[in-house]
Amino acid sequence: MSSSNDTALDAYIDDSVTFDSMKLDPRLLQAIKRNGYKNPTLIQATAIPLALQEKRDIIAKASTGSGKTLAYLIPVIQTILDYQQNKGNDVDSNSSATLGIILVPTRELAQQVTEVLDKMILYCSKDIRSLNIAGDISPAVLTSLLLEKPEIVVSTPSRLLGLLETNVDSLSLDDLKFLVIDEVDLVLTFGYKEDLTKISQFLPIKKNLQTFLMSATLNDDIQELKKDFCRSPAIIKFNDDEITKDQTKLIQYYVKTSEFDKFLLCYVIFKLGLIKGKTLIFVNNIDRGYRLKLVLEQFGIKACILNSELPANSRHHIVDQFNKNVYRLLIATDDTEYIKEEDEQEEIQVDETKKDSSEETTENKEEEPNTSDNKNNKKKTITIQKDKEYGVSRGVDFQNVACVLNFDLPTTAKSYVHRVGRTARAGKSGTAISFVVPLKEVGKHKPSMSQTSKRDEKILSRIMKQQGKLGLELQPYSFDSKQVEGFRYRLEDGFRAVTQVAIREARIKELKEELLASEKLKRHFEENPQELKSLRHDKELYPSRIQQHLKRVPEYLLPEAARKGDKKVGFVPFHNPKKNRHRVSKGKKNNKRGSKSDPLKNFK
Numbered sequence: 001m002s003s004s005n006d007t008a009l010d011a012y013i014d015d016s017v018t019f020d021s022m023k024l025d026p027r028l029l030q031a032i033k034r035n036g037y038k039n040p041t042l043i044q045a046t047a048i049p050l051a052l053q054e055k056r057d058i059i060a061k062a063s064t065g066s067g068k069t070l071a072y073l074i075p076v077i078q079t080i081l082d083y084q085q086n087k088g089n090d091v092d093s094n095s096s097a098t099l100g101i102i103l104v105p106t107r108e109l110a111q112q113v114t115e116v117l118d119k120m121i122l123y124c125s126k127d128i129r130s131l132n133i134a135g136d137i138s139p140a141v142l143t144s145l146l147l148e149k150p151e152i153v154v155s156t157p158s159r160l161l162g163l164l165e166t167n168v169d170s171l172s173l174d175d176l177k178f179l180v181i182d183e184v185d186l187v188l189t190f191g192y193k194e195d196l197t198k199i200s201q202f203l204p205i206k207k208n209l210q211t212f213l214m215s216a217t218l219n220d221d222i223q224e225l226k227k228d229f230c231r232s233p234a235i236i237k238f239n240d241d242e243i244t245k246d247q248t249k250l251i252q253y254y255v256k257t258s259e260f261d262k263f264l265l266c267y268v269i270f271k272l273g274l275i276k277g278k279t280l281i282f283v284n285n286i287d288r289g290y291r292l293k294l295v296l297e298q299f300g301i302k303a304c305i306l307n308s309e310l311p312a313n314s315r316h317h318i319v320d321q322f323n324k325n326v327y328r329l330l331i332a333t334d335d336t337e338y339i340k341e342e343d344e345q346e347e348i349q350v351d352e353t354k355k356d357s358s359e360e361t362t363e364n365k366e367e368e369p370n371t372s373d374n375k376n377n378k379k380k381t382i383t384i385q386k387d388k389e390y391g392v393s394r395g396v397d398f399q400n401v402a403c404v405l406n407f408d409l410p411t412t413a414k415s416y417v418h419r420v421g422r423t424a425r426a427g428k429s430g431t432a433i434s435f436v437v438p439l440k441e442v443g444k445h446k447p448s449m450s451q452t453s454k455r456d457e458k459i460l461s462r463i464m465k466q467q468g469k470l471g472l473e474l475q476p477y478s479f480d481s482k483q484v485e486g487f488r489y490r491l492e493d494g495f496r497a498v499t500q501v502a503i504r505e506a507r508i509k510e511l512k513e514e515l516l517a518s519e520k521l522k523r524h525f526e527e528n529p530q531e532l533k534s535l536r537h538d539k540e541l542y543p544s545r546i547q548q549h550l551k552r553v554p555e556y557l558l559p560e561a562a563r564k565g566d567k568k569v570g571f572v573p574f575h576n577p578k579k580n581r582h583r584v585s586k587g588k589k590n591n592k593r594g595s596k597s598d599p600l601k602n603f604k
């Protein structure tokens with residue numbers, strides 16, 4: 001899904017067809033052109049005529065980044081425009097009704113699809129209005145927005161069901177023409193099957209409703225949905241190898257490493273600027289995201305965090321700014337696979353009187369972070385609510401990501417496909433690096449351990465098999481251990497400072513700030529959209545002991561070739577580290593705590 005002006009991967013474009021030849025409404029055509037799209041992608045060239053001319057239901061499976069969003073949006077908009085035109089000629093017909101519903105698994109996608117939709121209806125906004133009901137909207141505001149009778153409603157299944165069950169009259173569904181379920185297998189993974197069954201009872205399914213079920217990966221569960229939602233659908237499956245044989249733009253590496261050395265390698269990679277461009281780092285749970293951020297922070301490496309407990313507004317803003325190149329490093333928690341297993345709510349005890357957690361640097365203390373014997377300590381319980389409708393490994397159109405780094409390997413091969421699909425999008429090249437912990441290394445260093453790494457080797461062989469079928473391969477990558485070793489003692493020092501208590505405090509601090517910002521954002525930025533630029537999400541969280549000396553890399557630790565006067569970079573494969581030295585000193589200068597340049601202060 002996308003809201004960009006980018007072009008799709010060349011391999012996906014069908015240059016034997018043009019949008020001009022598709023007999024589309026001039027207003028829609030103008031919007032398509034305005035976004036720089038000339039030829040449809042393969043999936044668009046196939047699905048649009050089937051949906052428009054033959055009025056078929058569509059089940060489509062096509063790779064990540066292949067342009068599935070427009071494959072359903074164009075027919076939906078075109079048919080509604082035709083319908084509105086016919087209705088305009090019919091003097092008896094005056095009523096407004098919901099004509100299309102688009103269901104997506106996460107709020108991130110709801111926002112993204114709405115943005116693409118709004119661009120496509122730019123020139124016909126009198127005839128077609130959109131409403132995303134998955135966002136943070138108060139019931140009163142929602143009611144008044146629904147009174148305007150938007151023609152297309154975008155939602156997650158649970159939001160839509162909630163609305164239908166409490167206020168079915170707010171949507172008039174008798175004339176509904178389209179139902180789209182995007183990322184359909186994720187919708188099912190998220191446990192929405194029951195919601196969909198209930199929703200189907202409100203919809204005129206199999207009468208005059210045309211359905212689109214879209215995904216990059218499809219599994220057997222789809223059969224049931226097909227039975228419930230479709231009438232003799234056209235099933236479009238693009239053979240992945242057809243497309244991927246040209247797709248040499250994604251280079252995949254795996255790195256066998258111990259649990260602790262994942263942090264060490266990250267430090268080296270980002271401190272030396274070995275990756276040129278933006279990196280999206282995936283971790284498997286929220287705490288690990290904060291641990292990594294705080295460790296990197298020790299060395300003056302800034303990153304921002306994206307996870308399911310941040311408010312939806314903040315999440316949207318973070319993705320948006322990342323896409324606009326405001327941040328280079330984004331640490332995203334991808335825990336969607338565990339959503340069913342985890343409790344929705346997590347109680348966290350915060351010791352409010354403890355000002356400085358930096359004293360707690362021993363590993364024993366880290367094991368029991370949340371208890372304190374001190375009866376005088378005032379404790380406050382904060383309930384953190386995770387958002388079930390969060391997801392970033394799927395469908396989100398992160399733009400210009402140079403590298404996806406699987407800091408924690410995903411727990412399924414399918415999830416790997418979706419994660420690495422966040423790079424090498426839209427005609428660009430990209431690199432995927434995955435850290436893999438060999439079984440013999442698992443559990444050797446508890447504080448750096450991830451529960452999921454036990455299965456890393458198994459998952460890696462599945463991933464390799466799956467990529468092998470597509471003619472793609474993951475290459476082993478080894479770092480020059482001599483060069484890396486030089487950084488070890490510094491990392492040990494920095495790592496120790498990031499206690500479990502520090503992680504919890506950082507997590508709560510960021511949450512509080514983002515909640516505050518999110519509320520402020522909502523009201524303030526509605527009036528002053530320009531100021532949105534000044535809000536940053538990658539501030540240092542500071543609860544752990546910051547050791548200023550760690551922020552600088554002494555010359556002797558740099559690879560020989562990166563030292564003064566040398567031009568050639570020895571073991572560094574991605575990027576010239578000389579540039580980075582400049583950045584290091586600049587970062588140091590700007591890192592004063594409470595400095596006036598803190599952009600958050602601009603909108604207080």
Ligand SMILES: Nc1ncnc2c1ncn2[C@@H]1O[C@H](COP(=O)(O)OP(=O)(O)OP(=O)(O)O)[C@@H](O)[C@H]1O
Nearest residue numbers: 001002007008037040041064065066067068069395
């Ligand atoms: N016809 C086109 N010509 C050029 N670029 C296009 C075209 N259609 C879509 N794109 C661009 O291709 C990128 C990928 O499109 P989109 O996000 O719809 O892919 P997707 O198949 O939904 O991927 P995912 O499965 O990851 O969600 C977007 O940046 C979009 O702007």
